[in-house]
Amino acid sequence: MTENEPSKPIDFIRTIVAQDLAAGKWDGKVTTRFPPEPNGYLHIGHAKSICLNFGIALENPTGVCHLRFDDTNPEKEEEEYIQAILEDVKWLGFDWKEKLFYASNYFDKLYELAEVLIQQGDAYVCGLSAEEVRTYRGTLTEPGKNSPSRDQSPQVNLDLFRRMRAGEFPDGRYILRAKIDMASPNINMRDPALYRIRRATHHQTGDKWCIYPIYDFTHGISDALEGITHSLCTLEFEDHRPLYDWILDRLESQLKHHPQQIEFSRLALDYTVVSKRKLITLVNNQTVSGWDDPRMPTLSGLRRRGYTPESIRHFCSRIGITKSPNNVEISFLEGCLREDLEKKAKRAMAILNPLKVVIENYPEDQVEEITAPNHPQDPDQGERTLFMSREIYIDREDFMEVAPNKKFKRLVLGQEVRLRNSYVIRCEEVIRDPHSAEITQLRCRYDETTLNANPEGRKVKGVIHWVSASKGHKAEIRLYDRLFTKANPDEVDEGGDFTDNLNPDSLKVLKGCPIEPSLSQAKPGETFQFERVGYFCKDPDSTEENPIFNRAVTLRDSWAKISSQGGRRR
RNA sequence: UGGGCCGUCGCCAAGCGGUAAGGCCCCGGAUUUUGAUUCCGGUAUACCCAGGUUCGAAUCCUGGCGGCCCAGCCA
Numbered sequence: 001m002t003e004n005e006p007s008k009p010i011d012f013i014r015t016i017v018a019q020d021l022a023a024g025k026w027d028g029k030v031t032t033r034f035p036p037e038p039n040g041y042l043h044i045g046h047a048k049s050i051c052l053n054f055g056i057a058l059e060n061p062t063g064v065c066h067l068r069f070d071d072t073n074p075e076k077e078e079e080e081y082i083q084a085i086l087e088d089v090k091w092l093g094f095d096w097k098e099k100l101f102y103a104s105n106y107f108d109k110l111y112e113l114a115e116v117l118i119q120q121g122d123a124y125v126c127g128l129s130a131e132e133v134r135t136y137r138g139t140l141t142e143p144g145k146n147s148p149s150r151d152q153s154p155q156v157n158l159d160l161f162r163r164m165r166a167g168e169f170p171d172g173r174y175i176l177r178a179k180i181d182m183a184s185p186n187i188n189m190r191d192p193a194l195y196r197i198r199r200a201t202h203h204q205t206g207d208k209w210c211i212y213p214i215y216d217f218t219h220g221i222s223d224a225l226e227g228i229t230h231s232l233c234t235l236e237f238e239d240h241r242p243l244y245d246w247i248l249d250r251l252e253s254q255l256k257h258h259p260q261q262i263e264f265s266r267l268a269l270d271y272t273v274v275s276k277r278k279l280i281t282l283v284n285n286q287t288v289s290g291w292d293d294p295r296m297p298t299l300s301g302l303r304r305r306g307y308t309p310e311s312i313r314h315f316c317s318r319i320g321i322t323k324s325p326n327n328v329e330i331s332f333l334e335g336c337l338r339e340d341l342e343k344k345a346k347r348a349m350a351i352l353n354p355l356k357v358v359i360e361n362y363p364e365d366q367v368e369e370i371t372a373p374n375h376p377q378d379p380d381q382g383e384r385t386l387f388m389s390r391e392i393y394i395d396r397e398d399f400m401e402v403a404p405n406k407k408f409k410r411l412v413l414g415q416e417v418r419l420r421n422s423y424v425i426r427c428e429e430v431i432r433d434p435h436s437a438e439i440t441q442l443r444c445r446y447d448e449t450t451l452n453a454n455p456e457g458r459k460v461k462g463v464i465h466w467v468s469a470s471k472g473h474k475a476e477i478r479l480y481d482r483l484f485t486k487a488n489p490d491e492v493d494e495g496g497d498f499t500d501n502l503n504p505d506s507l508k509v510l511k512g513c514p515i516e517p518s519l520s521q522a523k524p525g526e527t528f529q530f531e532r533v534g535y536f537c538k539d540p541d542s543t544e545e546n547p548i549f550n551r552a553v554t555l556r557d558s559w560a561k562i563s564s565q566g567g568r569r570r
Numbered sequence: 571u572g573g574g575c576c577g578u579c580g581c582c583a584a585g586c587g588g589u590a591a592g593g594c595c596c597c598g599g600a601u602u603u604u605g606a607u608u609c610c611g612g613u614a615u616a617c618c619c620a621g622g623u624u625c626g627a628a629u630c631c632u633g634g635c636g637g638c639c640c641a642g643c644c645a
Contacts, residue, residue, distance in 0.1 A: 010584095037645055073644060130643055137641060141572050144641090175643050185573040187641050196643040215645050239574055239640050265576080265638090276645095318593060320583055322576090325638065329581050332594055342607060349604095377607070409605070418603050454603085463603050531604045559605040 011321035013262055017056055017230055026229040032056050033066040033228050034089070035103075035219070037073070038081035038203070040276035041291040041298045042088045044312070044333070045267040048326075051316035052264070053232055054094040066226055067096035071104050072218050074202040082203070084291070088299040093309045103218050104204040106225055110213045111165065113221060113251055114176060114195060118157045122250050123194060124149055125160035126177045133175070136182070137190050143183035144190045150179065164197055167210045171197050178217075180246060188243050192216055220244040224255040231259045234266040235323060265326045267319065271482035272297045272330065273489050278498060287502060288483075294539075294550045295483045295506050305480065306527045306537030306552025311340040330482060334553045337535070341552070345529040346374040346381055349420065349465040350515040350549070352477060352533065354393040356469060357442045359425060362390040367471060370451070372421040384518040387471035388422050393514045395533075398464040399442060401430055407562060409462035411442075416455075417462040420531060424450040424460050465531050467514040475515045475547045477536070479508040520547060527552065 010018075017030055032053040036042065042050075057063035067089060071077050089096070117123035126149045128136060138144030152160075157176075164174055176195035184190055194217040199210045223231045231244075241261050248258045268274060273282075274297055282288050282296070291298050294305035302312065315336040319328055368388040375381040398410040398417075411417040416426045429443040447455055454460070483489075483506050489498040519528065524540040534555050539548040 035645090039645080070645065076644075126643095133643070134641075139572085139641060143572090172643065177643095187573080190641085193643050198643080212643095214643075219645085235575065236639055237645090241574095263575085270581090318582070322583075324576055324583090327581075329594080332581070335594060338606090347604075376602090376604075407605085420603060422603090424603095450603095452603085460603085462605085465604075529604085529606085532606070533604090555604075555606050557605075562605080 011264075012323075013052070013230070013232060013264060013321055014056060014059070016260075016262065017060070020229070021060065021062075029062045029064075029227075029229060030056060030060045031064045031066070031227055031229045032232060033068050033223065033226065035068045035070045035222075036085050037070045037076075038078060038085060039073070039076040040081060040280055041084050041300055043274050043276070043279065043299065044269060044297045044302065044315075045274040046088075047092060047299060047312050048267045048316050048319070048321075049232070049234075050089060050092055050094060051313055052321055054096075055317075056230070064099060065094075065096065066099040066101055066228070068101040068103065068222060068226070070215070070219065070222075071102055071202070071204060072212055072215060074200040074212065075198065077203055079203045084300065088303075091303060091309055092299065093313060101222070101226065102204055103213075103222050104202060106218070106222055107205060107209060107213070109225065110218060110221060111211075113254060114161065114213070114217070115158060116254055117178070117194070117250060118161055118176075119154050120250065121154055121179065123176055123178050124152055124157045125164065125174050126150075126191075127174055130172060133193075137187065138182070140187070146182050147177070147191065150191070161195075164195070164211050165209075167199075169197055171199055171210075173197060176211075178243075178247070180243075186239055186242060188216070188239050189246070192243060216240055216243050217247060220248050220259070220261075221251070221255065223259045224248055224251075224257045227257055228259040231261040233261060233263055235263045236266075237261070238263045263323070264321045265323050268325070268327045269297060269330050269333065270327065270487040271484050271489070273484070273498060281499070282483075285499070287499070294478070295480050303525075304537070304539065305550055306341075306535055307337055308340050308344070308527075311337040314340065337553050338556065341527060341529065341535045343378070345527050345535055346384075347372075347376065347531050348384070348516055348519050348528045349386075349467055350475065350477070350513060350519065350530040350533065350536070351393045351395050351465070351467050352479075352510055352513055353396045354467075354514050355396045355399060355439065355442065357392050357394050357425070357444050357466070359390050359392070359444050359446050360428070361445045362388075364390055366390065367468070370421055384516075386421055386516060386518075387468040389468040389470045391469035392419070392466045393469055393472065394419075394442075394464055394466045396439075399427070399439070401439075404563070410464055411462065416447075416458075416460045417464055418450075418460050420463050420465045422451065422466065423447060424455055463532075465533070467516050469514070471517055472514040473517055473520050473547070474512045475519070475549055477510040477513045477549050477551065478539070479510065479551045481506050481508075515547070515549075519549075522547070529555070 034050050034053045054065045057065035126147045136145045175193045177191045180189045182190045193214050195211050197211050244261050292300035292304050315333050370386040371383050372386050401413045403412045413427050418424050423446040425444040425446045427444050431441040433440050484501045485503045486501045489501045492500050522538045524538050527537045535552040536549040537552050539550050542548045
């Protein structure tokens with residue numbers, strides 16, 4: 001599944017893996033894992049991690065990558081998310097084979113190891129309230145204070161812990177804590193919590209447990225139990241590595257395996273948010289239609305928008321893996337999609353903003369079938385049939401009564417233009433609504449010698465797209481724009497939040513857009529290039545009567561650049 | 571502020587003491603029945619700053635500056 005880039009990117013993590021392999025470390029094995037918590041849908045940031053972990057496994061003969069649900073917080077997790085995550089990883093193109101795990105698979109073992117820690121004097125049951133624990137922890141600059149429970153004997157701790165498990169205490173009454181150092185400059189080492197009492201039904205283990213282990217305790221042990229060699233995570237866990245190592249060191253006699261945790265920077269995309277907390281807010285506020293709204297940076301949203309797995313994998317490969325802030329421009333992602341779709345998407349014509357054109361010298365009842373290639377550079381993609389008729393629609397943007405400048409090469413009153421895959425027409429007259437003065441129709445004439453042939457003695461430089469008025473179908477077209485108006489949505493005034501920067505125009509719905517008939521056979525999820533406009537993906541909400549197309553991304557538009565420079569010279 | 575991490579072109583990113591890869595963007599130009607694609611060509615005397623070591627520093631040393639993360643019984 002590696003992308004065939006000219007220069008294969010070898011990052012610092014792959015370098016470490018290669019060195020370990022060369023040194024014969026880990027018995028020549030490399031085992032990674034992708035450990036999502038099922039508390040939301042996967043997004044583009046997860047794709048980076050998935051491509052890294054599964055990518056490394058694929059690149060090495062002994063490589064294996066596990067998919068493990070980090071499901072230690074039943075209050076926030078749901079089965080629905082598990083199914084969505086499984087589907088998204090598969091869709092992205094990766095296969096965990098039989099290596100599907102849940103941290104909850106290890107709850108018995110985890111409990112047993114917690115008792116070992118207690119017996120070794122490395123953990124104790126603390127009776128402080130949540131608020132007290134916070135106060136005792138100290139601050140960034142001041143050391144914390146020892147809990148009164150800190151020096152209880154292992155016997156007392158063991159008894160209390162067993163009673164915690166047995167359900168003798170209410171939620172929050174006690175926690176199990178590691179006994180490390182309340183004065184550590186690293187706050188994560190100030191006797192962190194290992195287990196809490198929480199009477200919540202777990203999506204995998206039901207009501208078997210009323211105590212649940214915390215991430216720091218669970219993660220490293222799960223890694224060790226699965227024989228993970230390289231435990232890759234994002235930078236915010238750098239401060240947790242001493243704890244990861246501390247736990248595995250204390251349990252060395254039990255586990256006999258100590259993976260290496262390596263951190264890399266998480267992905268940040270501009271003009272969007274990549275944080276499950278914020279994404280779930282957008283879903284709950286109904287700012288978007290759901291996790292798979294095409295404006296969402298979730299994998300399901302991108303899929304519905306028209307993104308291909310290849311384009312996302314290529315994107316992940318291009319941004320690389322480092323520890324420096326990975327603030328990537330959204331246009332970079334868009335470029336990856338264009339690049340992929342340029343090769344793959346069949347071409348078609350659709351009119352977003354229709355203007356009727358009547359070709360006066362075209363026979364009233366005549367309809368010509370024109371065969372056009374589905375892809376101009378790739379004959380293997382086949383052909384489709386276009387229908388030429390007396391009345392057609394063109395895009396309003398492709399006509400101007402008077403050319404604004406000499407560079408304008410679309411249709412102008414009194415001038416000629418080529419209809420894509422069809423004839424050259426000349427605009428003879430502009431019909432306006434007598435009241436509004438709005439242009440309602442163009443009267444044109446066509447040159448019947450110009451089908452698949454250039455006209456004699458003159459050059460027609462412009463080509464515009466069109467759809468037959470009588471034979472064309474109608475569709476709903478949804479135009480998407482960035483979800484936020486600021487590159488960094490978190491840049492807000494005092495007291496505000498990221499939703500203040502929502503883009504009110506992130507979705508525009510166009511109805512009754514003329515589309516060429518061949519498009520009606522499209523299947524949901526199929527992507528086309530609407531020539532001269534952009535790439536569009538058929539939405540699953542489409543019906544027979546109302547096909548819906550989502551704009552994945554526009555075509556690059558150098559004319560927009562020129563025309564927006566307005567009166568500026570050159 | 572204590573601790574951890576980061577700072578090379580607008581963005582991503584190579585580089586690991588020998589005189590700044592590549593990709594995206596951008597700017598020219600060619601071809602084009604998509605102002606798309608494709609194809610040519612151009613773009614950091616410069617590596618956060620200041621000193622120092624060295625024949626030679628983005629790479630080593632010292633000191634600054636800037637940014638990100640941590641005070642959940644979340645992950």
